[in-house]
Amino acid sequence: MRKKIAVLGAGMVGRAIALDLTGAYEVYSFDIDDQALSQLRERNREIRVQQADLREASVLKNLIAPFDLVVSAVPGYMGWQTINTVIRSGKDLVDISFLPEDVLPLDTLAREHGVTVIMDCGVAPGLPNIIAGNYAARGRVKRFEYMVGGLPFIRTKPFEYKAPFSPCDVIEEYTRPARMVENGVIVTKPAMSDTELIDFPQVGTLEAFNSDGLRSLLYTLPDIPDMKEKTLRYPGHIDAIKLLRDAGFFSKEALDVGGRQVIPFDVTSRILFDAWKLGPEEREFTIMRIILEMQEGEGSRRLTWDLFDTYDAVTGISSMARTTGYTCTAAVNMVMQGLFTEKGLFPPEKIALQEEQFSFIMQYLHDRGITLDRYSE
C-alpha cells in the first residue's frame, strides 16, 4: 500500500507539490478555496481533494490523522499554528509556508513528539541553505552569499515586477532591515541598501540589493564568517519602491482621510495587488547565483552555482512553483525513503550534510529540469 501525504494549501506552489508527489504516494490536497482544489483535480484525478478551513486547529488535527507525512504550503500568517498542530499530532512535516516567526525553538517540541520537521525548504530559503550546509560539513567555508529573484519576462513600467505572492509580504521583505554576517558578527544594514547592477547572460542586467533572507543561517552555521543575501529585480524597481517608502506610502500609522482612519500600508498593498498580479499563464523565471568560498590550504577556491528556470508552458506551472515545490518534494522523498531519519526541527542547511543526501536533492531537481550549473575559480 502506498504511503499517504497530506498537502495543506492548494495555491500555486501547493498544487505543484501535490502533482509531483502523486503516483509515488497517495496524495490529499486541502484548502479553503474550492476552485483551487478543482483546478488541481482537473490536472490529475488521482489526487484527492477536500475543502477545509485549516485555520481551525481541531479541524486540522482530525484531517491529518491518517497521513504518514504532511506538507505545509499555507500562507505565512497561518504557518506557526499549522506547524505546532502538525508536530503535536506526531506527524512528519516539510514546510514552505515561509512564516515570519523564528521556528528553531520548536526543535525540542519536535523531538519530544518524535517527528521530523524540515523548514523553509523551497528555492530561497532552501536551496542555498542546502549547499551552505553541505559544504560547511566538508570543510571550511570562508564566505557564502547568494542573490535570487523571481521575475516576469514581460517588463512593464513602473515596477517591471509581478509578485507570485501577496504584495504586503513583498513590501515587508523590502522594508525590513537586512541582517547578514560580517567577520563572524550579525550586522544589520538598511533595507534595500548596497544596490549593484549585475549582468546575467539569460536575462541581461539586473539590480541586486540587500534583503533579510538569511533567516536560520544567521544562527546555524556559526563557522562561516561572512554571509549575505541579495534580492534581484530589474533595474529601477527598487528606486520605485524607495520612492513609495520615502513618500510615506508604506506607513502603518493611520491617517485621517475625510474623517476616516486609513492605514497607507493597507491601501498601498491593495493597489500593488492589482499592479503586480501575475497572470495564470504569464511567463516568468527564477534566477539565482550562489557563491561560496572554500578555504584550500593557504588560499581559497570560489565556487559558483547558477540557477535559471522558466515557466513551464506544457504543464502551466510557474517557475516559482517549480523551484520552490520541487525542492520541497525532494525533501519529502528523502524522508519517505529513509534518507533522512533524524528527529527534531531542521532548517535546510541541516538536511543534506552527507553526500548521498546532497546528490539526491540535486538529481531530483535535475530530473525535473532544474539544473544548478556549478563552476569554480
Add this chain to the structure above:
Amino acid sequence: MRKKIAVLGAGMVGRAIALDLTGAYEVYSFDIDDQALSQLRERNREIRVQQADLREASVLKNLIAPFDLVVSAVPGYMGWQTINTVIRSGKDLVDISFLPEDVLPLDTLAREHGVTVIMDCGVAPGLPNIIAGNYAARGRVKRFEYMVGGLPFIRTKPFEYKAPFSPCDVIEEYTRPARMVENGVIVTKPAMSDTELIDFPQVGTLEAFNSDGLRSLLYTLPDIPDMKEKTLRYPGHIDAIKLLRDAGFFSKEALDVGGRQVIPFDVTSRILFDAWKLGPEEREFTIMRIILEMQEGEGSRRLTWDLFDTYDAVTGISSMARTTGYTCTAAVNMVMQGLFTEKGLFPPEKIALQEEQFSFIMQYLHDRGITLDRYSE
C-alpha cells in the same frame, strides 16, 4: 475717507494681499480660520479681521455690502459661488481663487450688474496673460509660450517639491491632459508630456513638461496661432508622479481595503499633504520664462521675460504669495484708481491693452522687488 476693500480668505496669498493694500485702503480680512486672522492682525493692527463661513452665500452677501471692491482669495472649490454672489451684490471683484470652472460666461452677468470682475489675476495664470494681451494689441504675435514653477530651495527626495496649495489640486493639474494651441487649433497633449531639461542661471537645471494652464487664453486671443504652457520642477519629480499615476495611486475608483471602500486618490492626496507641506518660513522661489515671437516685416523678433523671485525673509512672505498677491493688488489698484473702468468679466489678458495700464502693473511689481527681465533676439 479711504475706500474699503474686503479680502476673502486669509491664507498665504490672502494675507499678503491684505498687507499690501492696507494703508492706501481700509482693509477687512475674512476667513473661517481664526488663527490665520490673528496671524494677520499681528502683522498689521490696521487690518480689521472677522471670522466668517464664506461658503454661506447669505453670510457673504451681508459681509461685503459696505465695500467698494472685493478680492477673492478663497480655495478653488469655493470660487464659483463666491464670484456669483459678489457679482450679484454689485461689487467689483479681483479673483485669484483659481477655480476649476470656466468663468467667461459670467461676463454677461457682470455687465448686467455693472461691475468690473478681473479673473485669474496671479503670477500664472496672470502675468503671462497680461503680457500676451498687451502685445497682441500692439501687433501680430506669432507664438506665445511660458514655463513656470514654484519650488523650494532645499531639495529633498523623492519629490524635491513643496506645494504652496493643496496636493489634490496639484495632482489634478498634473493628470489633466494639457490643452494648447498649435497652428490656430486647440490640441490636447497627454498630461506631463514633452519633458525637457532647461538650465536656469539662478537655480540650475529644471525639467519642463506640458501642463493645462492656458485656461482663458485658449479662447480670448484667437489671432495667436501657437500657445503653450509648461510647468517647471526639479528633474525627476515628474517621473515620480508618473510612477504613482501608472501604479494606480491617483485612481478615483474605490477599492476594497479590508472590507472598506477607499479611494486611492484621497489617500494619496493625504499622504502627499504631509510630504509636500511647505514650512511657514521655508525658503522657496518662483521662476518663470515667458517667450513671445512678434511678426516684424517679413521676419520675426523673439522677446523673453525672465522672472525670478524668492521668499522674503524680512516679511516672512513666500515668493508664491508675493508674485500672486502683488499681481492681484496691481489690478486692484488699477480699478480703484480708475485706470481700468470697463464693466464685465475680464481675464488678465484683457486688462492691460493700453501702454499706461501695462507699465502701471510692471512698475507696481518692480516697486515690490518683482522684476521681469526682458531681452530680445
